Amino acid sequence: MLQIILGAVSLGLLWAVMTMGVYITYRILNIADLSVEGSIAMGAAIGAQCIMRGMNPYAATAMAFVGGMLAGLATGILHTRLKIPALLSGILTMIALYSVNLRILGKANISLLRMDTVYTVFENFGLNKSSAVITLGLLCVLGLVGLLYWFFGTEIGCAIRATGNNPQMARAQGIDTGNMIILGLVISNGMVALSGALIAQSQSFADVQMGIGSIVIGLASVIIGEVLFGKRNFFNRLIALVLGAITYRIIIALVLRMGMPASDLKLFTAMTVAIALSLPVFRSYLKPLQRSKKGEM
Amino acid sequence: MLTIKELHKKFNPGTVNEKTALQDINLNMAEGDFITLIGGNGAGKSTLLNCIAGVYGVDSGIIAIAGENVTKFSEHKRAGVIGRVFQDPMMGTASNMGIEENLALAYRRGKRRSLKWGISQAERQIYRELLGSLELGLEDRLGTKVGLLSGGQRQALTLLMAILIRPKLLLLDEHTAALDPKTAEKVLQLSEKFINEGKLTTLMVTHNMRHAIKHGNRLIMMHDGRIILDIKGEEKQKLTVEGLMKRFGKASGEEFADDRVLLS
Known part of the structure; x- marks a missing residue:
């Protein structure tokens, strides 16, 4: 059980980097940016391919960050300069990146087994893989x-x-x-790609499919963080995001352990987000009830 | 200070919804002029202000501010020399940001924004004093989110933001129309005070004939996208509501019949 929780925490920390990227577009810029679906896989692809070619894993991860920034730049130019609606701009970049990522990888996936990764340094200090990921994830976050x-x-x-x-x-x-919108998208997608590179190295492979549904996971983490851990000020919000991403991973690990088939995971996530986003509607129904109970009005 | 030459603007050109909003507008504002701009619905007052501010491009004509041709400048670039207050109190401020953060944004209007911290301690002192001059009790609530303020408070704050960096041109677009009469009066008084103190060149759109007559040194009336009256100096001082309506009838060949203007 502890192993499952530790695994969830380590994965949650890496996804927290992506969640912060989603937060920048979704909450700060007020744009639902779907290009992250492509840029997370792009980060994984660039990171993996550079490592395969013998590049230092930290340099490879930095390259992934730059690649993500370029993806954000593409979405930003489509949206602000070519006046394509934000949602559609993101979708266009996302679809285009699928082909780009296949080109970068050269095939559908690359294995990183027995390659040096960003975690190897920490493992050399005697940490096991999971602790190494948590250590670096925490530093990064x-x-x-x-x-x-x-x-x-x-x-x-x-x-x-x-x-x-x-x-x-x-x-x-x-x-x-x-x-400003372009700059926000560049930073956001850079962070998402960075997260992708870190995730690929922790799971020892990069897959062209790994971005599918990631925007929903990011949103779920943002919302869980806000609902459970508050949004008093900006610092508090950022910490809440990280905790939200970790909580999401723990919830997923638990429901999988309780026997939910992994293939239902995306349905489960989508429903979680739908319910969380509709909370204000339910609350507005509940409020009058609560007030009349308290005898106000 | 502001020169407009042969300005034309059509909306939806070439479609069945084509509407001529501005026709051959010519206007010269001297430095320190305080013009009230009045007219019925659809007369083109707001369109003219939006064209000056760069929200809309123009079909033809020239707009120059302080001798510089700004016709091709984008809205944010023109903002460096223009202060604006809108009709909707929600429009002029960022509701999720604090009072001081909004002021700090305005304090950097027309300057290059860098990676310096967004607000300095010295600025806070300036903001506190200026907010005190509004007499709305905002000086002790620097960190309060603007979304929590009333419409009148937000409008007063927007006004302060518009004049924080002395604008070469102040555009007030029916900025008291959405407020209750008492608050409207207060915001109008503040505007008058800031304009007089800073000797600001101001263009104020209003629906209210009384306001248009009482304030400013020059009155312009628009009708169907044209300027039909331009009254200044002593003539303006002697103007009455009845007199203005008579002159409108003469100039436009129609009887003045806009309820919103008449009743307010």
Whole structure:
């Protein structure tokens, strides 16, 4: 059991990197960016292929980050410069990346067994694989939380937040909203690809299919984090995202252990997100009931 | 300060929904002019303001601010010299961000934004003083999310943001129309105060004849996308609602019959 939880925590930490990327587009920019489905697999593909070619795993992971940023740039240009709706821009990038990822991988999947990965350094210190992933995952996540907290407090970061919150106001305050949306998408997809590279190295393979449904997993993690761990301020929100991603993985590990077939996983995730997103509707029905119970009104 | 030459604007050109919004608009605003712009629904007042601000492109004509031709400039680029307050109090501020964060965004209007921290301690002191001058009790609520403020408070804050960096041109687009009469009066007083203190070149759209007559040194009336009246100086000071309606009838060849303008 402990092994299952540890496995879930380690996977959750790696997916937390992706969740933070999804948060930037979904909550800060107010865009549901589907290109992440392609960029997570792209990160895995670039990372794996570079490692196969003998590149240092850390450099390979950095390459994955850059690749993801380019994917975000593509979506950003489609949306802001070519005026294609955000949802459709994301879908176009996602579909295009499927072919790109196949080209990068050269085949449907690559195995990384017995190759040096970013975790090897930690395993050489005597940690087992799961602890090595948790250690590096934690370092990575904490570093990114700090970096994002700083970035969204800067002048440019504030301009991105204003753009997502009220683009009209942002333009009236001299903010180039198009550029801010592009920048947000670039950072977001870079982080998603980074997450993909880390995941591929932890599971020792990269698969062109691995992105399917990832946006829903990201959203589920964002929402679980917000509902369970609060959203008082930005720092609190970032931590909540990480905990949300871990919680999601633990929930999945538990329901699988309780006997749910793995093939039903995506249905389960989709339903979780649908229910979580519709919570405000249910709440608005429940509120009058609660008030009348308390004898108010 | 603002020069508009032969400005034309059509919406949906070439379709059955084609509508001529602005026809041959010519306007010269001197530095320090405070123009009230009045007209019925669909007269083109808001369209004109939006064309000046760069929200809409124009079909033909020239818009120049302080001698610089800005006709081809994007909206955010023009924002460097234009301050704006909108009719909808929700439109001018970012509701998920704090009062001080909104002010800090406005403080950097027209400047290059960098990776410096988005708000400095020294600025906070300035904001506190300015918010105090609004007399709305906002000076002690710097961190409060703007979404929690009332419409009037948000509109006063938007006004402050519009003048925080002295704009070469201030555009007020019926900025009190969505407020209750008492709040509207208060916001109008604040506007008048800021405009007088900063000697700001201002273009204020209003539906309210009384306001249009009482405020500003020049009154412009629009009808069917054209400027039909331009009253300034002593003539403006002597203007009455009845007189204005008579002159409208003469200039347009129609009787003035817009309930919203008459009743307000």
